[in-house]
Amino acid sequence: MTTTDPATRKVASYDIYYTQILNPDASINGELPAFARDPQQLRAMYALMVQTRLFDKKAVALQRTGQLGTFAAALGQEAIGVAIGHALKQDDVFIPAYREYGAQFARGVPMSDILLYWGGDERGMDYPQGTAAYHDFPLSVPISTHVPHAIGVAYATQMQDRKAGREARVVLASCGDGATSKGDFYEAVSSAKVWNLPIIFLVNNNQWAISMRSSRQTGAQTFAQKGLAGGINGEQVDGNDIIAMRLVLERAIQRARNGEGPSLIEAITYRLHDHTTADDARRYRPEEEVQAAWERCPIKRYKAWLEAQGHWTAADEETLISEGTASVEAAAQAFRNVTPEPPEAIFDHLYATLPKSMQWQRDEVAARGPVKGGH
Ligand SMILES: [Mg+2]
Incomplete structure (x- = not known):
């Protein structure tokens, strides 16, 4: 609102920033961060994105052939999980929703465990000892209920780390756009800054909450601004741009580690698959919208850029697909070989x-x- 009433004055105003480095046409905005000048790291991020997609495809095939329960695909959202996986340190705590498989793989969750979980077997949540994932949380299908849990974890780690006089561990909780409409989310945001916790809320805005379009989910201009009411830094990033995604996450993680408190990051992406294998998005979503979203696919632009930089070749691609497919097939077989619990x-x-x-x-x-x- 604006006012000419001399009795009324503005007391606060805010800005929401959006970061995008790698555009859909594979051109670059601004300077590349240090990690994006290291070909080894660039190639590792690409390999994990492709591995996630190969896994996704196999999981959907297993469900379609009656070998797996309902599955939530990460198709089109691979950059978010992979960026989380590369940005967090081993001792940090990841508290995921259910589409950030890339992060879980990076932290040591075997692909067969994720299959086991969606196959209805609780043991798929018991991640291997000695991995970063061992102290992470299992993926959370209930919407937003894990976000207040993350506050409890961050409160505990902050207390322990201060007592021990060691570097702060950071907690990262991911959730979807729809999850931000829940009371749990607002309660967590409200507590985070009051206690100045080392926590990141990563909102995966894939434009849809099952069949509910984002514009019907909230009257707010952005999801990032949902942090403002709690006094939290909120910003947007192109969630299909692996470079910007990792940079923005690393900045927020560093702030949290330095004692500068929580952040809310809205990663803008698009759900190219149905909500889950129990959904048929053709019933509510125009095909043209999905086709347009494929043009912004995170793997397509990143591959084009890597190739143009001379960091990736057709032979690299062939090896990656062949080895990645073999590891996915091995994971599927390991899953089939597990004797079901009584x-x-x-x-x-x-x-x-x-x-x-x-x-x-x-x-x-x-x-x-x-x-x-x-x-
Ligand atoms: Mg969503």
């Missing part, structure tokens, strides 16, 4: 001591024996 296992991880009201149900399920067909 059905009563669903009662075994929720309570330290199972309440009596559930004990008889567990007994009844156990008495029926294993379900035929396995995964």
